[in-house]
Amino acid sequence: MADYPVKRLRRLRYNSLIRDMVRETELSKNDFIYPLFVVPGNKVKKEVKSMPGVYQMSIDTVVEECKEVRDLGIPAVILFGIPEHKDEKGSEAYDPQGIIQRAIRKIKKEVDNLLVITDVCMCEYTSHGHCGLLKGEEILNDETIELLAKESLTHVQAGADMVAPSDMMDGRVKAIREIFDDNGFQKIPIMSYAAKYSSGYYGPFRDAAESTPAFGDRRSHQMDIANVLEALREVETDIEEGADIIMVKPAGPYLDIIRRVKDKFGMPTSAYQVSGEYAMIKAAGLNGWIDEERVMIESLTSIKRAGADMFLTYFAKDAARWLDKNRR
Numbered sequence: 001m002a003d004y005p006v007k008r009l010r011r012l013r014y015n016s017l018i019r020d021m022v023r024e025t026e027l028s029k030n031d032f033i034y035p036l037f038v039v040p041g042n043k044v045k046k047e048v049k050s051m052p053g054v055y056q057m058s059i060d061t062v063v064e065e066c067k068e069v070r071d072l073g074i075p076a077v078i079l080f081g082i083p084e085h086k087d088e089k090g091s092e093a094y095d096p097q098g099i100i101q102r103a104i105r106k107i108k109k110e111v112d113n114l115l116v117i118t119d120v121c122m123c124e125y126t127s128h129g130h131c132g133l134l135k136g137e138e139i140l141n142d143e144t145i146e147l148l149a150k151e152s153l154t155h156v157q158a159g160a161d162m163v164a165p166s167d168m169m170d171g172r173v174k175a176i177r178e179i180f181d182d183n184g185f186q187k188i189p190i191m192s193y194a195a196k197y198s199s200g201y202y203g204p205f206r207d208a209a210e211s212t213p214a215f216g217d218r219r220s221h222q223m224d225i226a227n228v229l230e231a232l233r234e235v236e237t238d239i240e241e242g243a244d245i246i247m248v249k250p251a252g253p254y255l256d257i258i259r260r261v262k263d264k265f266g267m268p269t270s271a272y273q274v275s276g277e278y279a280m281i282k283a284a285g286l287n288g289w290i291d292e293e294r295v296m297i298e299s300l301t302s303i304k305r306a307g308a309d310m311f312l313t314y315f316a317k318d319a320a321r322w323l324d325k326n327r328r
């Protein structure tokens with residue numbers, strides 16, 4: 001093969017206009033979903049210590065934050081709630097007057113043109129920090145999905161545009177789809193955390209959501225980090241149960257899973273760039289060990305290149321500003 005010198009791939013890297021023209025993967029603000037942590041109180045804006053630039057906010061502050069997010073051109077937020085009171089059964093999770101339900105109503109009233117997605121799980125609301133009802137130390141599956149369905153219904157009744165169950169109980173997508181359809185919410189989509197791994201990268205999130213389990217871990221419902229085929233079965237099950245968007249979590253260390261899921265199912269696919277991924281880039285950036293902005297964009301581009309159509313990322317605002325500055 002005597003391609004060279006006829007074939008010179010560097011010709012298409014000659015200047016930035018040409019590089020922009022042939023770029024295969026383009027980030028867009030349309031892909032971004034920004035996670036927010038809602039806490040009780042007034043005028044609260046408390047930085048999460050392991051996540052610089054990420055805050056726990058009271059409802060009034062979250063509303064202002066949502067306006068800023070919308071004005072930056074980011075289409076969606078996902079809400080996590082930290083309740084006033086936690087109990088064994090996580091009652092505030094499905095209380096129509098709970099923290100998230102009140103936050104949704106306020107945001108929908110005051111901020112237009114913004115999708116409000118809600119995380120659906122029990123672990124922020126239970127006194128033991130587990131994702132469902134317990135019997136001894138076992139998390140009960142079927143009893144828990146009833147509560148998750150109830151929780152989801154209160155979210156959409158408050159005005160949520162989409163729900164995202166993150167618990168990894170079996171059958172929860174079906175239970176949520178049924179309760180929505182029975183109550184006139186046929187049009188509300190479900191984004192399921194379909195392949196959620198039992199990952200060490202969630203550490204900083206538990207500071208933010210105050211959801212560290214009091215004992216044990218989440219290995220009886222989240223996936224073993226070593227498994228791929230099981231992820232495909234999880235995703236397939238959620239699609240059959242009625243999921244509209246499927247998610248892989250975490251994102252960066254699981255790019256192979258994103259690609260396999262996208263290739264096999266061709267579904268709208270989201271990925272969660274989780275707290276630990278964010279914290280590592282932030283910390284190294286703050287120390288001057290890496291160029292934070294550059295690595296941020298590289299990490300997000302990698303997730304999109306792997307096949308994700310959208311991502312949940314704590315960098316959403318920074319990345320939106322970067323796009324404003326750097327892309328036509």
Ligand SMILES: [Zn+2]
Nearest residue numbers: 121122123131
């Ligand atoms: Zn949970």
